Amino acid sequence: MKLRETKDGSHTLHNPEMDVFYHSVHGAWAETQHVFGAMGLDEACARQPEGPIHILEVGLGTGLNVLDAWVRARAANRQVVVRSLEPKPLSWADVEPLGHAALTEVPEEVLKNILAGRHIDGHMDFSRIDAGVMDAALEEGWADVVYFDAFAPAAQPELWTVPVMDRMRWALKPGGQLVTYCAKGDVRRTMEEAGFQVDRIPGPPGKREMLRATKVARPQGRFNVRAYMVVVQEGRVLVSYERLPMGGVMKFPGGGVEWGEGPVAAIRREALEELGQPVTVDALLHVSRKAHISSFDENHQVLAIHHLAHLDGPVRFEDDGMLEDVFGKGVPMMDQKLGWRDVDTLKPNDFHFASDREAWEAWQKGQAKG
Structure with missing residues (x-):
């Protein structure tokens, strides 16, 4: 040597x-x-x-x-x-x-x-x-x-x-x-x-x-299990624009899993709450691969579950929302608008939350494999 x-x-x-x-x-x-x-x-x-x-x-x-x-x-x-x-x-x-x-x-x-x-x-x-x-x-x-x-x-x-x-x-x-x-x-x-x-x-x-x-040790920490729907139709995917404490964000529709529910039931409930109409939950798309610390509470680790889903019937909610709709001091906290994004131009980094970015990457990889 x-x-x-x-x-x-x-x-x-x-x-x-x-x-x-x-x-x-x-x-x-x-x-x-x-x-x-x-x-x-x-x-x-x-x-x-x-x-x-x-x-x-x-x-x-x-x-x-x-x-x-x-x-x-x-x-x-x-x-x-x-x-x-x-x-x-x-x-x-x-x-x-x-x-x-x-x-x-x-x-x-x-x-x-x-x-x-x-x-x-x-x-x-x-x-x-x-x-x-x-x-x-x-x-x-x-x-x-x-x-x-x-x-x-x-x-x-x-x-x-x-x-x-x-x-x-x-x-x-x-x-x-x-x-x-x-x-x-x-x-x-x-x-x-x-x-x-x-x-x-x-x-x-x-x-x-x-x-x-x-190797994080949080003996007082909690798991926060969340379930989201990925609704794709006619070359577009449904997204939710929301006014949150960190500002206006784009994410997939969905939310926390409540006691007594599984993720599929949670998605059906969230559809009724956020969309005002039922969805049919299809195949599992993605489960978080990494640890995601909640943006709202550093003692919560988010486990996100994304399912493919489709609307039961024609659209019955206002679906022309844009990210700009949830920006500005005059927008009430937790205000939500729904809209569609072209699947060919939507990038993972367009989503605010890392778990949604992971899920969209998984969808894109699935499309590439055919």
């Missing part, structure tokens, strides 16, 4: 098999300290002021992240328990030229033990697991923080998938967090699909942003 000095004076290695570096060339030590130390371990210590902090690391690499954890644990008089997944561990001969021990002021013997797979002292209990993410024997709800330090998605796409993120979330305690240097939109969406709440936060030198994903 080829040694390279990075911009902060620390060194990294080039992996010729994958043609990638083990650390950022903008600063190996700076990246470790910021992404995994300040944004990962320090945040975990703040959430849990007492007791050991459990770290699950994906990609031991040269051991630099673990050395940083040792330094921080010693400085804070805390203990960290680290389990690091590394199916292709490096040797002391590989890592010694990097000068990590001198850089971090950690005793060389500690780094040797880490690379050998086991180290324990008053600051750290470390074990290496010589297996990949999907093969390792992990424990549900064990980790306070995940150091996700796999090679970039272009080099290891198999590690940046929904099943892998499902496993990471499963291994975290409620309220635990995963941190990674990567800030790609595809990665963020993958984490969200796995159920994480994902935040873009300031990145290390050379990167504007990084990602921190939280």
Whole structure:
């Protein structure tokens, strides 16, 4: 492997098999300290002021992240328990030229033990697991923080998938967090699909942003189940324009499922309330794939169910509404107008709520498949 000095004076290695570096060339030590130390371990210590902090690391690499954890644990008089997944561990001969021990002021013997797979002292209990993410024997709800330090998605796409993120979330305690240097939109969406709440936060030198994903714990939270109708006829789809606290919005007709109802019954009731005429509920179109936090109450998670439906008979309601009808200070709160949009020009982003955007994308994909 080829040694390279990075911009902060620390060194990294080039992996010729994958043609990638083990650390950022903008600063190996700076990246470790910021992404995994300040944004990962320090945040975990703040959430849990007492007791050991459990770290699950994906990609031991040269051991630099673990050395940083040792330094921080010693400085804070805390203990960290680290389990690091590394199916292709490096040797002391590989890592010694990097000068990590001198850089971090950690005793060389500690780094040797880490690379050998086991180290324990008053600051750290470390074990290496010589297996990949999907093969390792992990424990549900064990980790306070995940150091996700796999090679970039272009080099290891198999590690940046929904099943892998499902496993990471499963291994975290409620309220635990995963941190990674990567800030790609595809990665963020993958984490969200796995159920994480994902935040873009300031990145290390050379990167504007990084990602921190939280396994949200809301013991006082509630599920808000909502059912919507997607009525398509003659190349147009029925939409509802409503004046809500955040302003005028466009959404699908429908609303909350009441006690004793299923989603189909709820749609039939909502049709009578909002349209003033019955509908026949047809096939299920879409159920929320991601967690959607209510725009009205952050303690409510919305589970949206969209069904295809058709009107029973000709239109018996005013259907010439437009979005402009529900804008302006003079429009009463919760005022509603119904209208039609051309299916060929309607885009998912035209809808205000993410659950409606998901549903319309599902309808479009179904049409494309024929």
